[in-house]
Amino acid sequence: MINIDCYAYSNNLRTVHPVEKSLFAMSTMVVCLTSTTVITPLIVLAFMAGGIIIRAGIPIRVFLNLMFVPLSFLFISVLTIAFSISTNPSGFWLAQTIKGLTIGIHYPDLITAIHLFLKSLGAVSCLYFLALTTPITEIITVLHKMKVPVIITELMVLIYRFIFVFMETATTIRRAQSSRLGYVSMKSSYRSLSRLFTSLLGKVFVKSQELYNAMAARCYTGEIKVLTKKYPISFRNYILIIVFELPLILLNLLGRS
């Protein structure tokens, strides 16, 4: 997760307008999820992989590692769709009958499973494209522009910032504990971990009070107003997005009819 965050700040698409990147990723994801053929998700997957590796310059190893993350979940869910158990052995494409129970695959189920598998991978790759090229702070700005309620975007700003503050605090405490052999045995590990959480909780309260004070000192009145860096708007990118999405949408419509 930290890796994704680092790449979001240092990739080659960093200077592209966040709205363009979000629009590209989100519209492609919708197209991919509503696809009716196996071809669309494959095209999406190929384009996103190309975008992430070639355009954004993310190392291929990082991308593959990330794609492997949802794979295990996907396999399990896809297997339950592909395989069925029945007392009626007819209609199976590939089957094994044991004591009157038939375990096997119906051909349409297999197609559904493969389609679902590719659709999910394609959608995930769209999310990775957005996450790897756009810092969270900019995604929040886009959400703000889309009139997402202020309470949500403000919470996102604070949570995102404090994930790192607490991680640093937790790392420091853990280091201090292990330097005094806090994790030498199973028993001491449990004890040290519980103390880590207790002291972290205490620190959360102190930090949040300090943060509020510091914000109040800068005239905070209940709404977090910030300015975001301006990015150049590229019409070329909008046209590219349309040129890319239109054929896929057509393909979806053709597949439906």
Added chain:
Amino acid sequence: MPEVILEAVDLKYSYPDGTNALRKVCLQVEKGERLAILGSNGAGKSTLFMQFNGIYRPNSGCIKYQGRDITYSNKALIELRKKVGIVFQDPDSQLFSASVYQDISFGPLNLGLSEEIVAARVKQALIDTETTDLVDKPTHLLSYGQKKRVSIAGVLAMEPEVIIFDEPTAGLDPRHALEFMQLLKKLRDSGKTIIISTHDVDLAYSFSDRIAIMCSGEIIGHGEPSELFLQSDLIQRADLALPWLIEMHSELVKKGWLPPSTPLPKTKEDLLRNIPPKSDQQSA
């Protein structure tokens, strides 16, 4: 008579747990001066700063800005915070956004300025604190010193009249501490009133026009640095030490290397200049 810009009158404050953090503090801050508040840990420096900014409300006594009492209504507080900026000791509790640019723009936007003016102010603050090249980095990937400079920029962008720095050089390496002192000099030259808290006596001595010494919630002495540091009982009571410049100077005077009429050196360069070359000594 110099104009008093900020004033604490008979300030008393105790924390909810009963700790008496401030017991009757009286302090006047003059416009355009550099005031250092010296005190050991837990002397009440940070608590006093929170009062100056209206974050804490005193149990009794009051804070005056340009001679007027602070009323603690929302509007009055915003007016006060517009004029009195505070840079906190821990930059991690001051930076609320992961984006450097957003964080710096927070203060000036709260002042109700237009986006163009805010953008210009953020740019200037970035230049003043030499953080322009950090603007695209997230705050969590910055070093401590960098975070500190960004948090200073966040206050500078509000262009307050009085800037309070709580332990500004704690945790900074010598180079960045020196750069910070140069920034303070620049701010002072532009007419800002600067208050810093520290327990670094050398820093307080060379930096300030005036020093106030705090000890367990009270101001036990204030005055010009050279006068104040000659009262050794006061320094001892506050658990502080003498600045090395003064120690060195008095030792040189005691051993006859310098005539007693030599003025106290304010900087290392002053001291070195005061020491006469060897040939002079022999002829004397």
